[in-house]
Amino acid sequence: MKRISPALFAVCGLAFGVLLGLWYGWRVSPVRYVNTTPDLLRQDYRDDYVLMVAEAYAADHDLGHAAQQLSRLGAREMGAEVRDTAARYAAAGYAEADLRKLYGLAADLEQAFGSAGGGP
Amino acid sequence: MRRRWFALAAGVLAGLALGAGYAWLVRPVRFADAAPASLRADFRDEYLALIASAYQASGDVSRAQARLALFADIASEDLTALAARRALVYGADAAVRGLATLAAIESGPPSPTAASSATPTARARQTPLATFPLTVSPFPSAVPFTRVPPAATAMGSLRLLSRDEVCDPLVGLRLEVRVRTRSGAPASGVEVRVRWAGGSDHFFTGLKPSMDAGYGDFAMDPDTDYQVELTGLALPVSGIRAPACSRVSGSVYYGGVRLVFEGQ
Numbered sequence: 001m002k003r004i005s006p007a008l009f010a011v012c013g014l015a016f017g018v019l020l021g022l023w024y025g026w027r028v029s030p031v032r033y034v035n036t037t038p039d040l041l042r043q044d045y046r047d048d049y050v051l052m053v054a055e056a057y058a059a060d061h062d063l064g065h066a067a068q069q070l071s072r073l074g075a076r077e078m079g080a081e082v083r084d085t086a087a088r089y090a091a092a093g094y095a096e097a098d099l100r101k102l103y104g105l106a107a108d109l110e111q112a113f114g115s116a117g118g119g120p
Numbered sequence: 121m122r123r124r125w126f127a128l129a130a131g132v133l134a135g136l137a138l139g140a141g142y143a144w145l146v147r148p149v150r151f152a153d154a155a156p157a158s159l160r161a162d163f164r165d166e167y168l169a170l171i172a173s174a175y176q177a178s179g180d181v182s183r184a185q186a187r188l189a190l191f192a193d194i195a196s197e198d199l200t201a202l203a204a205r206r207a208l209v210y211g212a213d214a215a216v217r218g219l220a221t222l223a224a225i226e227s228g229p230p231s232p233t234a235a236s237s238a239t240p241t242a243r244a245r246q247t248p249l250a251t252f253p254l255t256v257s258p259f260p261s262a263v264p265f266t267r268v269p270p271a272a273t274a275m276g277s278l279r280l281l282s283r284d285e286v287c288d289p290l291v292g293l294r295l296e297v298r299v300r301t302r303s304g305a306p307a308s309g310v311e312v313r314v315r316w317a318g319g320s321d322h323f324f325t326g327l328k329p330s331m332d333a334g335y336g337d338f339a340m341d342p343d344t345d346y347q348v349e350l351t352g353l354a355l356p357v358s359g360i361r362a363p364a365c366s367r368v369s370g371s372v373y374y375g376g377v378r379l380v381f382e383g384q
Binding site for chain 2: 004006007009010011012013014015016017018019020021022023024025026030033034035036037038040041042045048049051052053055056058059060069072
């Protein structure tokens, strides 16, 4: 019977160790993010953020401030982002008053910053 | 034989280091589904201010509470502190007034709404889409708080109901302002501006909810005349000065002044 060389043992150990390390790093103790930014928010929180901006904008009509707040989400086209949120909320059956605020903000963004409603 | 086991162990250790290094440094778990509670401190403050601004605009308290519930570790004192910090930078903007109001609500008795009756853990797991009511819920009348409605922000919508000197050594030179609506409910988030010869300052009602949701105060100096104005809501009250009070022993100390404003 042929003897298994120490090098093969080392390679097998290395492969097993890599798998063990990946399992530990991805599953057991993955990197934890605690200082995140708004652009990393989950979609439903992101939508709610947009709705809050629209609610505040409906009262103060400060488009620059609204655009600044929306820019935190990292969207390249703010108007489109607001419209997408409005579409999701419409599908979810949100009140017409909320949708009006969202569409109003989207329209004003698009008017002020072009049809794409990009940032200032 | 021993060399082989040594080689195996060395391989495992090296592989473990490589694997963990790859998982942590080269290609960590992609994080794209953050919750508001995980935001960096400055973005977290901004998010809370946005909740307050949206509340100030819509008046929907149940929605604001559901949003605040996403931050399981936020207490009314945190909102009060944030309102004070923002007031120094931005003045009495909608977010500051909203934060003061929400702080007063959060410190009040528990609301019977679902959002506030759930356990903190359950509340933290709620998502806005799942919890927001589709209609505006009226604020329960049992909670001793009433926001000054935006429609009532015209000059003269509040009047000075009483002006009293407070001779209490424990109170000292304190100018107390209490604001109530016409129905008598405390009104928080009202900006009170104090002027004197050579200076001015301002504060908000509701930042000391333990006193009263419509309460705010200011430390006066002796022998100084002050003018108090509820910005945009009431006519200025002039000639306010710390009164000279005397103890039973005959010694004299400075007392405070209490102003009560009420909606009309």
